[in-house]
Amino acid sequence: MILIDYKDRRPLYEQIVDRFQALILKGILPTDTQLPSVRNLAIELSINPNTIQRAYGELERLGYIYSVKGKGNFAADIRNLIPQQEAALFKELDAITDKALGIGITYERLIFHIKTRQEEEKLK
Amino acid sequence: MILIDYKDRRPLYEQIVDRFQALILKGILPTDTQLPSVRNLAIELSINPNTIQRAYGELERLGYIYSVKGKGNFAADIRNLIPQQEAALFKELDAITDKALGIGITYERLIFHIKTRQEEEKLK
DNA sequence: TTAACTGTATTAACACGAATAGTACACTAT
DNA sequence: ATAGTGTACTATTCGTGTTAATACAGTTAA
Numbered sequence A, B: 001m002i003l004i005d006y007k008d009r010r011p012l013y014e015q016i017v018d019r020f021q022a023l024i025l026k027g028i029l030p031t032d033t034q035l036p037s038v039r040n041l042a043i044e045l046s047i048n049p050n051t052i053q054r055a056y057g058e059l060e061r062l063g064y065i066y067s068v069k070g071k072g073n074f075a076a077d078i079r080n081l082i083p084q085q086e087a088a089l090f091k092e093l094d095a096i097t098d099k100a101l102g103i104g105i106t107y108e109r110l111i112f113h114i115k116t117r118q119e120e121e122k123l124k
Numbered sequence C: 001t002t003a004a005c006t007g008t009a010t011t012a013a014c015a016c017g018a019a020t021a022g023t024a025c026a027c028t029a030t
Numbered sequence D: 001a002t003a004g005t006g007t008a009c010t011a012t013t014c015g016t017g018t019t020a021a022t023a024c025a026g027t028t029a030a
Helices: A013-024 A038-046 A051-062 A081-102 A106-123 B012-025 B038-045 B047-064 B082-102 B107-124
Strands: A065-068 A072-075 B065-068 B070-073
Touching: A013 B082, A038 A051, A051 A065, A051 A072, A065 B012, A065 B107, A072 A106, A072 B047, A081 A106, A081 B012, A081 B082, A106 B082, B012 B047, B047 B065, B047 B070, B082 B107
Parallel strands: none
Antiparallel strands: A065 A072, B065 B070
């Protein structure tokens, strides 16, 4: 369900946060779905339970999950988080765009690239 | 010429590499332009010369500069580096696109966002 | 030649944060 | 009761970015 990428330089707990964010945002983990227990996931990934706990704590702080003592951690209702997620993404897109313009890539080429991807998608 | 962003979590040397990469790619530092000396830049940025040297070493390894002992570091001819830079950027764009699709943002909205930016640009 | 610049190399130490280890406690369900 | 959950806390290890202090080598201009 969750994979660790050791080529990724970011901390493990941050990677775990990201993966669950994606799973929850995509609806793969619908509201109220139980997440793996802290200990189980730690064993499965061969990392320390504290690292999982830190990730779960972060996810709760961000509103992606809620935890019930003695029962487990569960996916939260994230409908109200979507807008802020979108805003963050468009901000990232702006950063990439700036970088592109800086090295001489035009708006048109960026758009063309996305359109090309979209076309390829349709063929599948 | 170069600024350090202490909010940026990445290492200083990596930030410096990025800044010079941008300056060179944008042509602000044309081929054979001399870069600040290791010691001067260290003083200017109030950081250790070793950190600058590490950044310069990295830039040389990447082909952005060349160094002449006793003289200084100079911007290299990067015409042949452009294609690989562009490839890297499009790869980043693909990653963002994936992320966007994952949370329900369509290709159309991405393209619209870029076009909107382009329009705003024209107004200036 | 000498002085003042350049880059380069090396070693040691420091600082910070990620990750681990170990333990303890509280709650829930069977 | 037992075994599963989450939570809290402290101590330690470990990696690595950064600093510090020198030393050496090449270039340039007085």
